[in-house]
Amino acid sequence: MHEWALAEAILASAKQVAEQESLKEVTEVTIKVGELQQVEPPILRFALTQMKTDLFRNAKFHILKINSTLKCRVCATKWQFNLKKLDKATAEAIHFVPEASHSFIKCPKCGSPDFEIINGRGVWLQNIKGVKHNG
Numbered sequence: 837m838h839e840w841a842l843a844e845a846i847l848a849s850a851k852q853v854a855e856q857e858s859l860k861e862v863t864e865v866t867i868k869v870g871e872l873q874q875v876e877p878p879i880l881r882f883a884l885t886q887m888k889t890d891l892f893r894n895a896k897f898h899i900l901k902i903n904s905t906l907k908c909r910v911c912a913t914k915w916q917f918n919l920k921k922l923d924k925a926t927a928e929a930i931h932f933v934p935e936a937s938h939s940f941i942k943c944p945k946c947g948s949p950d951f952e953i954i955n956g957r958g959v960w961l962q963n964i965k966g967v968k969h970n971g
């Protein structure tokens with residue numbers, strides 16, 4: 837259910853940006869979601885449309901999934917991780933418990949399960965578009 841808390845935070849920061857840029861109306865909001873983040877885009881989108889204020893009445897919400905980049909702590913190899921290449925059960929386990937990824941993913945070079953996630957966690961506001969106040 838944390839999609840609702842996220843939606844609230846996203847709308848709050850989008851509102852701040854809109855105020856800084858003197859927008860009277862927001863038409864597009866682009867949000868990036870790391871694929872290892874425990875977020876369901878359809879639920880996030882639903883939460884956004886339910887919680888949006890007048891400022892966002894005509895806004896389209898774009899939710900982009902970001903691939904993960906992992907870095908081995910042993911040999912410093914970096915590699916792109918694609919959740920879709922795993923079997924479904926494993927992908928779901930990682931999606932719901934990102935920490936579990938260490939049991940499933942190993943460095944392609946040295947086989948170490950000790951890696952850090954450089955990209956692929958987190959949710960952030962990429963940009964917003966809108967209509968400026970006249971004058």
Ligand SMILES: [Zn+2]
Nearest residue numbers: 908911943946
């Ligand atoms: Zn390695």
